[in-house]
Amino acid sequence: MVFVTTYTVKLKSKQEVAVGTMAFWWQRPEGYTFAAGQHADWTLINPPKTDAEGNGRTFTFAGAPQEPDLMICTRLRDTAFKDVLKDLAIGSQVSMGPARGSLVLHADAAKPAVLFAGGIGITPFRSLVLDAAARKLAHKITLFYSNRTPADAPFLQELSNVANPNYKFVPVFTTTQGHLDREKLAANIIDLSAPIYYIAGPTTMVLALRDLLISAGVPDTSIRTEDFEGY
Ligand SMILES: Cc1cc2nc3c(=O)[nH]c(=O)nc-3n(C[C@H](O)[C@H](O)[C@H](O)COP(=O)(O)OP(=O)(O)OC[C@H]3O[C@@H](n4cnc5c(N)ncnc54)[C@H](O)[C@@H]3O)c2cc1C
Structure with missing residues (x-):
């Protein structure tokens, strides 16, 4: 038992x-x-x-x-x-219950981290970004944060002001900018094959972004996802 x-x-x-x-x-x-x-x-x-x-x-x-x-x-x-x-x-x-889950930052600081949050999928990444800043981790971190409008985006102001020279924040508002695509990725990530990618949010968003990364040549082993089933 x-x-x-x-x-x-x-x-x-x-x-x-x-x-x-x-x-x-x-x-x-x-x-x-x-x-x-x-x-x-x-x-x-x-x-x-x-x-x-x-x-x-x-x-x-x-x-x-x-x-x-x-x-x-x-x-x-x-x-x-x-x-x-x-x-x-x-x-x-x-x-x-006890804390569980493996959507935690990788140990090797030489590998950049690219985080994709869809709406409420921001929750693990707010924690991760603030933790990295507090511990002065050397990882380069880029956070893509997609919402329909700024009013829909929790913690928007705070996430744009995180004090960490290794951190880059890319908000995406889909009603005016459309969904994240290969061009937007390439404009913000120089070498798509270098980072470890983390995706969190509703199932449809997680699947779409995973497909986008795979089609851009990112190896499956570099992609970690958290599916907020129920959305
Ligand atoms: C690892 C993990 C982490 C998670 N972390 C978070 C988190 O940080 N924050 C968070 O909010 N959620 C999180 N979730 C999801 C969360 O557990 C719930 O499933 C989610 O919040 C939905 O709960 P609910 O009571 O709104 O709907 P539920 O009662 O669970 O919905 C059941 C079904 O009803 C349908 N449904 C219900 N209401 C609506 C509606 N208004 N419109 C359309 N369809 C509807 C949906 O299709 C859904 O599949 C996480 C899930 C997992 C697995």
């Missing part, structure tokens, strides 16, 4: 950070650690309503590991889980 440790965490604050998008800060349990890019399973305790998907969802830690509280961020949709989460009173408790 496998026993998974769960933690009870208390909601400290919440804030709308983009259109229909809310961030939640939780008191970190004593000694709880995670690596930038990891996620956990979150479960509502005795919610007033539920649906076929149940009382749990997976959310990525959107805060840097150095931040004192734990932060998650989600698009609010009309599901029982999200309705209850959105309306949780400050001080309410939910249950959270």
